[in-house]
C-alpha cells in the first residue's frame with residue numbers, strides 16, 4: 001500500500017489544482033541577469049556558473065512555442081492527455097520591459113495544452129505594473145512566481161553576492177501574494193557561514209512570509225564559479241554535507257516549516273562534468289524515497305516543530 005506523504009508534496013498540490021496529469025516544461029526565453037550586467041550588481045551570485053552565462057546560451061535560437069512543442073512531444077507519447085506548465089526557468093524571467101514580458105508569457109499560454117505559467121525570478125526584479133498584470137492573468141490561468149530567496153540572512157546574501165536583501169525577498173513575496181498570485185521560494189541549504197542551527201532557524205523565517213511552495217537544495221560547488229575558487233583557496237570556510245547528514249538537516253528544517261507550505265524538491269543535480277562537490281550520484285526520486293523512509297523512522301512530519 002502506498003504510504004501517505006509526511007510533507008505537502010508538489011504533485012498532490014498539482015492534482016488539487018488540475019484534473020489530469022500536469023508536467024512543467026523548462027524554457028530558456030532569452031532573458032539575462034541584472035546581477036551580472038551592473039543593473040543590480042556585477043559578476044553574479046558566487047555559486048552561479050559563469051560558463052552557462054554566455055550570449056550563445058542566452059540567445060536561444062528556438063522560440064518559446066517551439067521549445068514548448070518539443071517538450072510536449074517528449075511527454076505526449078506516454079501521456080497523450082498531459083497538460084503543461086510553461087516554466088520560465090533560465091536566468092531572471094521578469095527582467096525586461098512590460099510589453100516584451102507580456103509577449104513572452106502570452107506566447108507560451110497560446111500553445112495548445114499549456115495551462116499555466118511558472119516564472120522564476122529575483123525578488124528585486126518585479127515591478128508593481130508587472131504584478132498587476134500577473135494578477136489579471138491569474139484570474140484566467142495558473143500563475144506561480146518563484147523567487148530565488150537563497151537565504152534569510154543578509155550577511156550570507158552579501159557573501160554570495162546576491163545583490164538583494166532579505167527585506168527585498170519579504171517585500172516581493174508579500175506584494176505578489178497580496179494580489180492573489182501564488183508565490184514560490186527557493187533556498188540553498190549549506191551556504192558558507194551558515195551552521196546547521198542557522199539553517200534550521202531559517203525555516204521559521206521562511207514560514208513567516210506568504211509562500212505557497214518551496215524548493216530547497218544542497219549547496220553544490222560548480223566548476224568555474226567564484227565559490228569554487230573560494231573553496232579551493234579556503235576549504236575550511238565550507239561544510240559540504242554528506243547525503244545522510246543533509247537528510248537529517250532537511251528533516252529538521254521541514255519539521256520547523258509552516259505545515260501548509262508545498263514542498264517541491266529537496267535536491268539539485270548539476271551535470272557531472274560541472275560539479276566539483278559534493279557528488280552524491282542520487283536522483284531526486286531516490287532522495288525523496290529515502291527521506292520518506294527516514295521521516296517515518298523518526299516519526300517526523302512537516303510542521304511538527306513549527307511555532308507561529
Ligand code: SF4
Pocket residue numbers: 033034035036043044045048049091092122
Ligand atoms: S543565480 Fe540567477 S541571479 Fe544569480 S547570477 Fe545566476 S542568473 Fe543571476
